[in-house]
Amino acid sequence: MAVAVATFLIVDSGSAPTGPRELTADQAGRLAVTRFHNYQVGGRALTIDVPGTAGGLTVTGSIDYRRKVGYGVVHGTGRDASGNGLIQWTATTVLVHPMANAPAKAPARPPGSGWYSRPLQKYGSSLDSSLAIALKLGSDRPDNAELLPQNGAAWVGRDRLDGHQVDIMTGPSAARATPGTAGTTGPADAxxxxxGSDGTMYRVRVGVASASRPVVIDFDTHKYVPVRPAPGVTPAR
Incomplete structure (x- = not known):
């Protein structure tokens, strides 16, 4: 399972888990296809909550999982508005468009100017790690359902999320990952x-080295808007 960008992972305990227990065949099958499902539907609307010692950031937007590009608006939480604005990112590049009065939702068509480009940081930035993780939650093929339990994936418990009955599962750990299944760094439950019952991913929670609390990525928090490239962005094909 994806999200190999984190270097030290922390898990909180928000949902009163009753496991971990070995995955059933059905659970392993749903975990194996959950990233593929994101790719199949093309894109998902999502909200990324990024913790920080000086206040957090919230990214509200969409990801095109076939073209590997995300787009949204950033708002600071518990901090000043200096980092607010529009954002678009790929696996290698982050573009920001500062806005003193950032809208609640990003405009469907990105502005034609006013963007600043920089490389996506692989280490040291909670925001960039979160953006990279979110991109990796889509894959053009399922994971191997038989290998997931062998590599440390497990069932943790059940929850109800926005009206959906869901199972909470952990991904495989990098130390036990087998080629063909993307693992995580840190403990298996990181x-x-x-x-959901059909393999739909509704939430992902993962810690990153530069934050003391986990990043939370929630899907379907608003209507999906197809991602249009900002100037200078060439999405994958």
Whole structure:
């Protein structure tokens, strides 16, 4: 399972888990296809909550999982508005468009100017780690359901999330990952997935080295808007 960008992972205990227990065949199958499901539907609307010692950041937007590009608006929480504005990112590049009065939702068509480009940081930035993780939650093929339990994936408990009955599962650990299944760094329970009965991913919670609390990524928090490239962005094909 994806999200190999984190270097030290922390899990909180928000949902009163009753496991961990070995995955059933059905659970392993749903965990195996959950990233593929994101790719199949093309894109998902999501909200990324990024913790920080000086206040957090919230990214509200969409990801095109086929073209590997995300777009949204950033708002600071518990901090000043200096980091607010529009954001678009790929696996290698982050573009920001500062806005003193950032809207609640990003405009469907990105502005034609006013963007600043920089490389996506692989280490040291909670925001960039969160953006990279979110991109990796889509895959053009399912994971191997038989290998997931062998590599440390497990069932943790059940929850109800926005009206959906979900199972909470952990991904495999990097130390035990087998080629063909993307693992995580840190303990096997470091990344948690809230997955519906059809394999739909509704939430992911994962810690990153630069933050003391986990990043939380919630899907379907608003209507999906197809991602249009900002100037200078060439999405994958």
């Amino acid at each position: 990344v948690r997935y809230w997955i």
